[in-house]
Amino acid sequence: MAEQTATRQITVPLMADLAAKGEEPEILFWVGCAGAFDDRYKRVTRAFVRILEHVGVKYAVLGMEETCTGDPAKRAGNEFLFQMQAMQNITTFEGYGVKKIVTACPHCFNTIKNEYPALGGNYEVIHHSTFLQQLINEGRVGMAGGGEFKGQRITFHDSCYLGRSNNIYEAPRDVLAALDADLVEMKRSKANGLCCGAGGAQMWKEPEPGKKDINVERTEEALAALDGNAAALASLNGVESGNAGATPAPRNGQQSSIIAVSCPFCMTMMSDGVKNKERENNVQVFDIAELIATAEGLG
């Protein structure tokens, strides 16, 4: 870990201020509603900004000019509201001549990248996992070699809108690999990953009647992987032979370990799942950006 000499206060640059000075940032950091309002995910936003400041990327945010991408409305069937939101955002982007957008939310990422072009908004859109992967590959972060997380057991939960929706599986894993941790895979991972239960606007409603909540099912799987508990895995409903990887080596369930996520809704669902299973004492849920910021000692 690099030596800390001092801390510096960050003034997050706004698009409007840069434009007033006639400047253009390299990237627009799209914060997203969860990143701006959800107390837990605000910490991820702040961690990501620390990384941006640390590596010296010229970035800016929209601040109060940002508005929902319309993803939850679209998945819930409200195409009209989605398009109203989309047009409003596209107008803002066009006004600033935005070219490159980075976001920590897979839903915003998918919507802006895949669904805005049909409405006239064409941008290079990058999820923060890919962005961090690039920084690591370029040697701009991750030089500290993980330190803090060396040997810690971490399992990565794939977000549907990053993974299956956009085929991004390796970027977040590469980022975690920089931590020098003990990475284990869940039985259902990558293309076979199980949803956390929040997508498709489920985040805003109660689940339909059933036997179990989806986030509990997924958390049980994550805990089984972290504990290397084969019996617990076998009892999970959807794990059929043929799509299952190896079971991680068994170990004491009391050792502390981490579920890594890269989506604000997965964060909420997995954190609630860990609470439900009463494992908050030794299992924590972190976004990959938080792990990198901590490993780099960025505070």
Added chain:
Amino acid sequence: MLVAVAGFGLFAWQARKIRANILVGRDRDMSGNVSERLSKTLLVAFGQQKMFKRLTPAFLHLIVYVGFIVINVEVIEIMIDGLFGTHRVLSFLGPLYSLLVGANEILGALVIVAVVAFWWRRNVGVVRRFTGPELRMWPKLDANIILYVEVILMVALYTMNSADLKLHQLEGVELPGAYPISSLLTGLLPANVAVLHGLERLGWWAHIVGILLFLNYLPSSKHFHIIMAFPNVYYSRLVPQGQFSNVDSITHEVKAMMDPSYQVPPPATNPDGSVAAPTPFGAKDVDDLAWTTLLNSYSCTECGRCTAVCPANITGKLLSPRKIIMDTRDRVEEKYNAPLIFQPNLYGTEAKHAETEVLSKENHTLLRGYVTPEELWACTTCNACVEACPVNINPLESIIEMRRFLVLEESAAPNSLNVMFSNIENNGAPWAFSPSDRFNWADELFVAEKA
């Protein structure tokens, strides 16, 4: 000859009706990208790429698939023999013929083994995905009929070959071809020329008639996938799975709202020049779905790989993506052309409407008549079903189309979602936060400086 004409004729007639059924769907331009589509068809349909996510069924299925293809060459011979009165017309191929017939014999035996394994998995071992409310009655029977027919066809093949072989042995003439299995069976047959002759003919007829009957059974069955999988994969979506379709009519409306000078294209007209009735937003019935979705429903093998990975289904919700696809096919056949054997699978009628309620063909629509809002709202749009389907069916698309109808035409979203909608409208976020607090996260933010 007559049998063949009748068999193929009937099939052509059924195929036309199905084509008409598929074309009631909404237009969607799927032209272009020919090479990408062809390579996908080669990999996923011919190459069975997606089957190999689950190894055991993949191997069993591969045996039956290869067996089917190779044995079809022998079927061609049987047909030619039948039409022109020849006997084993392809035998001039010499060693190649021996290879072919020999491979057939061995594959036939493997097919029987695979079919027994399939039957076991389906009826005794009970793999979870072969259960569920949509797999009762006809679909369950259908799955087993297919397995029985496959065994009958193989037995017919062996009867024909071993009787023929024994006949030749008795006459002291060598029968062209290699018969590793049938030569083991000759001992079981009587040494009576007339009986052997009869058996040989019986096997021959059973095979050919069986195949033609089976061909005409396909349109009523999930086994139709052996044909439909190919066009279905060819016409599957090439865009990222997360990209949902756009509703153009809404785009025009929104653009006109934001910019009064925007020229909305004139509404579609009927052939006689009158203005066509506007199409509803989303889907209430099968004709509101894209034609590719209807093609999907005819390609479904009812294998349940989609349902087995569906997070909603796994955790006990009513939603089953397979059921939505099966419902679509049942409904299009109920409303338009029905195949020879047709009985809509109205499993769980209870869940859908009061038993006393009499539903006519008209109001027994896909949405509500077959698929309930409860199923639709349980979907997390996770794309697991789309990823899992070995023939590239997309159940999620229909779910979203029906959600659109519920929200935009009926304002029938669950209340909590209506709250979310109005939050987005009023606050620009799905939660009830004030937009002026949107930038508060940046307050008091520090970073460690490195030396």
